[in-house]
Amino acid sequence: MSEQEKPRQESHPECATGQDLGHLRRRYLQGGLDEDNTDVDPMRQFETWFAQAQEAELLEPNAMVLATVNEAGMPTTRTVLLKKFDHGFVFFTNYGSQKAKDMARNDQVALHFNWLPLERQVKIQGRAEKIPTKESMSYFTSRPEGSQLGAWVSAQSEVISSKEVLLSEFARLKDKFKRGKIPFPDFWGGYRVVPEVMEFWQGGDNRLHDRIEYRRDPKNDQAWLKQRLAP
Template identity: 60%
Template sequence: MDISHLREEYTQAGLNRDNLDENPFAQFELWFQQAEQAQLPEPNSMSLATADADGVPSLRTVLLKYFDDSGFVFFTNYSSNKSKDITSNPQVAIMFPWIPLERQVIVRGRAEKISTAESLKYFTSRPEGSQLGAWVSHQSSVITGRKVLEMKLEEMKRKFKEGKIPLPDFWGGYRVVPEKIEFWQGRPSRLHDRFLYTRLPSNNWQIERLAP
């Protein structure tokens, strides 16, 4: 199937150095707020790229749950394939594809587990169904059918019908601590605006324009 005819001209906006915040997290917050205001579906969805000890890459979509000047946090099963990759090779990349705004943000850095206290704080804020789901799914493992999940869910409902649902010891968060953050804005004729923030040893950020 030849789809080479599919083409869009990006004309919504430009990105100038003078308009960039010196702090990439502040710049990200601004763009994130604009993505929310534009009512993009799940603006916190991000592609997470990992590689195992042999360098074999994997890619999946996860949800950003909070961010600050320390990094970008998501949650998962610590027995999942992504967690196994991170254990052997903590270098990861994440990307926010805000295509309706002709924008994307790419973050490269190191993933590290957050504290149990941080994971517990988020876990207790989840709906009950999501809390039970964390107990039910041994993520990435092979199962014989959906019935297995449904039976396990009923088991967990019975087990935790009295009192609060505890945090599983195999579930929690990772923080992606960035070394580089790129802001990409589509422009006409494929001459896109790209600015790369690179963390310096002083923890300040160097900002450079990249060729499209």
């Protein structure tokens, strides 16, 4: 076979070696979950699980993945920190950020808590709404000075030329506000995700995981319907 007739060998980037991860397995044996040992109210059930995540001293137990959908219909995720939960789940961000733009167009979002050491997950689907400015201001004033300045410095999700740009602006604002309180930025604040669906997942042996789902009762939006899902 001549050089011209030899089949071409596809070249692959060195980093694209490919790995088979099928051997990465573990058994989930920490506990079970059923309809009888879960609360009738998913927010109270979340409160119980969150307290247990704190007691277990998990790293950032309030870290949650927020999923939104952009103008092209593409879902996007990022991790944000839960700062309060009541009848919903509250987090804070810049109103000019990509997540805020997404929520302005489509307020249907999803949240996900992943507490792997406890072999637990919580999945939430709901509607995002801005919290009152007074509530945002109250939280802003409770933040450390550096975090307050950070809210002013970062035009979140915008392209910047280098980190030095941020550090320079941080130093400038720190000097500017050194003689008084840092003002509340009107382009920053909180959102509350009001849940419509909540699922509590507990790992089970032989991949027979426990999944208890709550959905708002269509006949009474103050009540919840609870059911088991197949793993």
